[in-house]
Amino acid sequence: MKRKIILALISYGFSEDFAKMVVAVSAFETNYWTSRIYRKNHNMFGMKHPGIRTTVSLGEKNGHAFYQNNNNSIKDFVMYLRYFGYIVEYYNDIYKFVVEMDSKGYFESDFSDYYTGVLRCYSKLFGIESKEPIKPIYTL
Numbered sequence: 212m213k214r215k216i217i218l219a220l221i222s223y224g225f226s227e228d229f230a231k232m233v234v235a236v237s238a239f240e241t242n243y244w245t246s247r248i249y250r251k252n253h254n255m256f257g258m259k260h261p262g263i264r265t266t267v268s269l270g271e272k273n274g275h276a277f278y279q280n281n282n283n284s285i286k287d288f289v290m291y292l293r294y295f296g297y298i299v300e301y302y303n304d305i306y307k308f309v310v311e312m313d314s315k316g317y318f319e320s321d322f323s324d325y326y327t328g329v330l331r332c333y334s335k336l337f338g339i340e341s342k343e344p345i346k347p348i349y350t351l
Contacts, residue, residue: 235333252277255284264294
C-alpha cells in the first residue's frame with residue numbers, strides 16, 4: 212500500500228520524502244489500512260466529506276467521506292492539500308507537516324498523540340528510526 216501512495220503522490224508532483232510523510236499519516240489514520248472506515252469507504256486518510264471545496268468523495272458514510280476506490284481517496288487528499296494552500300516544499304520534517312495539519316483543523320486528536328502516532332508509523336513503515344526527536348507539544 213505504501214508504494215502505491217508514494218507513486219500516486221509523485222505523479223501529482225510531490226517529492227518522495229513528502230510522500231512518505233503522507234503515507235505515515237494514512238497508516239496512522241487507518242491503523243495500517245485495517246480500519247472499518249478504510250475498508251468500507253476506501254478512505255485512506257480519515258477524511259470527512261467536505262462542504263466547501265471540490266471533492267471526488269461520493270458523499271458521507273459512517274461519518275466520513277467515501278470513495279469509489281483508493282485512487283480517488285489519494286486524489287481527494289491532494290485536492291485538500293491544494294485547496295488549503297499547503298506549501299509542500301516547507302515540510303522537510305513530520306513535525307512541521309503535523310503542525311500545519313493541526314492549524315488547519317485536519318485532525319481532532321490531541322496534537323502530541325497525533326504527532327507521536329504519525330512518527331511511529333513512519334519509523335515502522337520505512338524500517339528506520341526517524342532522526343526527528345519527539346518535540347514538545349505545539350500550542351497555538
